[in-house]
Amino acid sequence: MAEEKTRVLIIGSGPAGYTAGIYTSRATLNPVIYEGNQPGGQLTQTTEVENFPGYPEGVQGPEMMDHIRTQALRFGAEIRSKVITKVDFSSRPFRCEDESGDVVWAESVIIATGASAKYLGLADEEKYRGLGVSACATCDGFFYRKKDVAVVGGGDTACEEAIYLSTLCRKVYLIVRKDYLRASDVMRKRIAERENIEILFNCNTTGLFGEDGVEGAHIVRHVGTDKEEHFDIAIDGFFLAIGHHPNTEIFRGQIDLDAEGYIKVDGVTTATNVDGVFAAGDCADPRYRQAIVAAGSGCRAALDAEKFLMDHEEL
Numbered sequence: 171m172a173e174e175k176t177r178v179l180i181i182g183s184g185p186a187g188y189t190a191g192i193y194t195s196r197a198t199l200n201p202v203i204y205e206g207n208q209p210g211g212q213l214t215q216t217t218e219v220e221n222f223p224g225y226p227e228g229v230q231g232p233e234m235m236d237h238i239r240t241q242a243l244r245f246g247a248e249i250r251s252k253v254i255t256k257v258d259f260s261s262r263p264f265r266c267e268d269e270s271g272d273v274v275w276a277e278s279v280i281i282a283t284g285a286s287a288k289y290l291g292l293a294d295e296e297k298y299r300g301l302g303v304s305a306c307a308t309c310d311g312f313f314y315r316k317k318d319v320a321v322v323g324g325g326d327t328a329c330e331e332a333i334y335l336s337t338l339c340r341k342v343y344l345i346v347r348k349d350y351l352r353a354s355d356v357m358r359k360r361i362a363e364r365e366n367i368e369i370l371f372n373c374n375t376t377g378l379f380g381e382d383g384v385e386g387a388h389i390v391r392h393v394g395t396d397k398e399e400h401f402d403i404a405i406d407g408f409f410l411a412i413g414h415h416p417n418t419e420i421f422r423g424q425i426d427l428d429a430e431g432y433i434k435v436d437g438v439t440t441a442t443n444v445d446g447v448f449a450a451g452d453c454a455d456p457r458y459r460q461a462i463v464a465a466g467s468g469c470r471a472a473l474d475a476e477k478f479l480m481d482h483e484e485l
């Protein structure tokens with residue numbers, strides 16, 4: 171078991187983590203970044219990003235993350251393809267342990283662990299993962315050109331994914347558990363304009379079927395009522411768009427989280443309830459969930475950590 175000390179430990183590597191790396195390395199704090207299981211974060215699963223300032227022609231998500239990562243490396247951030255699995259924030263320096271048992275003692279910590287797509291929890295989602303089940307239409311939609319697919323969810327994400335898929339696929343079912351779409355007016359209108367999107371209201375998916383990949387889904391309508399009915403739809407792709415959950419499990423009991431598990435931050439700053447621990451990006455942001463917002467909060471967390479260390483005479 172190796173042990174080391176660092177002034178700034180950054181846990182996570184999306185736009186928030188890498189931006190925090192750029193700022194803290196330029197401030198000569200020699201940050202150590204643990205990239206986690208998905209280096210580059212959620213953007214590595216998208217295709218084109220059109221709304222990040224500075225790319226007038228758009229940019230591929232993985233390419234953009236590589237740019238931000240390279241920028242952090244340029245100023246000396248140390249980036250490791252490892253995962254922090256355990257933290258103890260009860261006293262400073264904070265003890266943080268990685269998957270191989272190595273320990274980093276950190277004077278300050280910036281948490282930027284992001285969020286992950288939710289699944290329904292069906293055994294068949296696991297069985298057919300990569301064989302027709304996906305949580306990212308922009309990543310995988312291409313494989314379903316001229317085929318039939320379903321999207322689960324009634325929020326803005328589900329509508330956006332359904333609209334995107336309707337440009338590629340023959341038919342898109344939108345499986346909505348309530349009798350209305352929670353999505354914004356503009357999205358609902360766009361959905362209504364698409365002839366090849368069929369909304370299945372009051373419907374839940376109970377399972378998937380198929381030989382070597384998804385060939386269909388079992389659906390129940392009006393579950394638990396006297397109108398309950400069961401039927402199957404034939405589809406080749408099954409897309410989840412039922413929201414995200416923050417990747418904050420390892421911090422439970424160590425810092426304050428809200429009811430959904432998002433890290434509570436001061437708001438004016440990125441400070442958590444533990445002095446010296448800061449949070450940036452989607453793990454602390456149930457509202458905006460945008461790359462540019464995450465990058466901005468990574469910058470704020472870096473400046474907050476720098477000030478914290480200065481105030482504690484450790485620069």
Ligand code: NDP
Nearest residue numbers: 290322323324325326327328330347348352411412413414
């Ligand atoms: P939301 O939480 O808004 O919507 C989740 C949807 O999934 C709801 O319709 C919900 O149903 C449904 N759902 C949740 N769990 C289940 C389940 N177990 N089975 C079936 N359905 C389920 O998440 P989004 O990701 O859509 O949006 C998150 C935020 O991001 C929102 O604020 C949204 O406005 C924003 N956003 C904005 C966009 C834009 O403006 N372009 C694009 C994408 C997101 P129910 O309604 O019954 O709870």
